[in-house]
Amino acid sequence: MLRVLFIKPIYFKLIAFLFIVSISGNKLWSQKHQNFEAKFTMMERNTLKNTSMLMKGNVNFSKLTNTLIFEINFPNVQKWIVRDSILKKYEGDVVISESVLTGYQDLVVFKELLELKSNDFGLKQHGFEMSDVSSQDGTVYVQWTPPPSFKTFVKYVTTAAKDNLLQGVIFTDIDDKDFNTTLFEEYAYVDDLPIPMKIVQHFEAKEEQIYKTIYFENVQIR
Amino acid sequence: MYYFWSKLKTMKKVYILFLLSFVSFVMFGGNDPVKSATKFSQKQSEVNDQLFKIQEIDRILKEEQITYSELAAKYPDLVNATNLAPTVDEGIFEKSADSPLGIPGFWWGFCLGVVGLIIVYVSMDEGADRKEQVKNALIGCVIAYGVFLLFYLVLWGVLFSTTVDASTTIPTMIAGSC
Numbered sequence: 513m514l515r516v517l518f519i520k521p522i523y524f525k526l527i528a529f530l531f532i533v534s535i536s537g538n539k540l541w542s543q544k545h546q547n548f549e550a551k552f553t554m555m556e557r558n559t560l561k562n563t564s565m566l567m568k569g570n571v572n573f574s575k576l577t578n579t580l581i582f583e584i585n586f587p588n589v590q591k592w593i594v595r596d597s598i599l600k601k602y603e604g605d606v607v608i609s610e611s612v613l614t615g616y617q618d619l620v621v622f623k624e625l626l627e628l629k630s631n632d633f634g635l636k637q638h639g640f641e642m643s644d645v646s647s648q649d650g651t652v653y654v655q656w657t658p659p660p661s662f663k664t665f666v667k668y669v670t671t672a673a674k675d676n677l678l679q680g681v682i683f684t685d686i687d688d689k690d691f692n693t694t695l696f697e698e699y700a701y702v703d704d705l706p707i708p709m710k711i712v713q714h715f716e717a718k719e720e721q722i723y724k725t726i727y728f729e730n731v732q733i734r
Numbered sequence: 735m736y737y738f739w740s741k742l743k744t745m746k747k748v749y750i751l752f753l754l755s756f757v758s759f760v761m762f763g764g765n766d767p768v769k770s771a772t773k774f775s776q777k778q779s780e781v782n783d784q785l786f787k788i789q790e791i792d793r794i795l796k797e798e799q800i801t802y803s804e805l806a807a808k809y810p811d812l813v814n815a816t817n818l819a820p821t822v823d824e825g826i827f828e829k830s831a832d833s834p835l836g837i838p839g840f841w842w843g844f845c846l847g848v849v850g851l852i853i854v855y856v857s858m859d860e861g862a863d864r865k866e867q868v869k870n871a872l873i874g875c876v877i878a879y880g881v882f883l884l885f886y887l888v889l890w891g892v893l894f895s896t897t898v899d900a901s902t903t904i905p906t907m908i909a910g911s912c
Contacts, residue, residue: 555788557816564816566788568795586795587802588821648767672774680774693777712781723784 548573551729560721635669643668650674677706691716703733787816839867843874851875 554567569584582592591602601609636642639659646653656669667686672679680695692715696708709731713724782789791812794805802820806813842850851871858864 553792555785555792557784557788559784562817563819564788565819565822566791566795567822568792584822587819590822646767646770648771651767651771653767653770670770670773672770680777682773682777690773690777693774695774695778695781697778712778714777714781723781725781725785 546575547734548731549734550731553727553729554724555726556722556724558720558722560719635671640669651679689716690714700731702731705733707731707733787812788818791816791818839870840874843871843876844878845874847875847878 549570549572552567552569552571554565556565556567557563566586567584568586569582572581572583573579574581578595580592580594582590582594584590584592589603590608593600593602597612599609599611600607635656639661640656641659642654643657644655651672651674654671654673656671658666658669663686665685667684667688669684670682672681677699678696680693682690683692685691693713695712697710697712698708699706700709701707707728709728711726713722713726715722715724791805791809794800794809794812798804800808802818806818806820812818839854842854844850846853851868854871855864855868858867
């Protein structure tokens with residue numbers, strides 16, 4: 513599961529983005545819905561490289577075809593289609609690039625396993641053990657100890673849940689540094705499904721210090 | 735006898751209290767909830783602070799419905815301050831995870847020509863990344879030679895036109911004066 517966090521940096525941003533988008537669609541598996549569609553705005557800043565990105569467009573995920581489509585309209589117009597771990601980028605009808613997304617299969621598995629209602633980010637299924645529970649103002653904080661295979665780089669994971677909805681996850685490394693944080697905010701119920709309309713993320717590595725926020729609007733689930 | 739029973743009851747209460755405290759400590763005490771809550775809210779503020787200027791750009795885009803080039807022309811300070819990417823794809827300028835010295839293959843080829851291309855090829859492990867970076871180095875190499883050739887031609891063009899002008903204008907003047 514955590515391999516998605518340690519993939520080649522060249523793909524990290526993209527996969528992180530796809531992953532985050534997939535979280536919003538994850539509930540589709542457990543329900544009878546087949547399609548997730550939304551307007552999105554993604555803002556990202558890498559403070560170590562002094563680079564920023566603002567991306568706006570529409571995203572569509574189809575369970576039937578297992579296809580993720582991004583219609584990007586800012587900063588430039590492009591269409592991305594992800595199917596069977598292959599990303600094709602289009603400008604108009606012309607394919608401008610085609611690449612295999614390493615780690616995307618992990619992502620799909622993760623996506624299937626993950627359900628926000630489980631409140632544990634799929635950690636339990638991957639051998640993480642609940643080591644501590646605390647509560648404040650209705651939010652339950654759970655600390656998870658990793659299985660032996662993760663212990664070389666993950667010291668513990670903290671999850672926060674309120675009203676049976678996952679609010680956030682923090683991964684802490686063996687040097688007590690929080691290297692990955694994801695927060696799920698502004699839940700809205702669309703067709704009885706809880707969708708986080710704002711997802712905040714911080715990722716820290718040797719050459720990356722990425723701050724990211726994704727907003728969803730006009731979410732439609734069919 | 736009464737004393738014994740009351741003492742036992744008190745002991746029982748103390749024991750239950752102790753047991754409850756122990757269980758609640760194990761269940762809820764080890765992980766300080768205030769600390770966890772602070773950690774989550776601090777992260778939230780940290781991300782918001784870092785994205786403040788991009789939020790501002792997003793607000794402008796929503797209000798004015800403009801393209802990237804229009805944004806860059808109208809709000810150059812904001813675009814420069816954030817170093818906002820003009821495209822969603824950084825393409826050939828994107829470096830690979832293990833590209834030599836962290837410099838994208840394109841610039842190796844552009845600056846060092848064939849030598850740069852060889853450096854990229856030799857220093858990277860075999861795989862799709864190397865293939866991509868070597869390709870970028872080759873593009874850099876070709877562009878560098880193209881730029882050099884263009885510069886060379888322009889330079890010769892300027893020198894040649896200056897010579898022609900000199901040889902056509904001056905003799906007439908000289909001839910006129912003679």
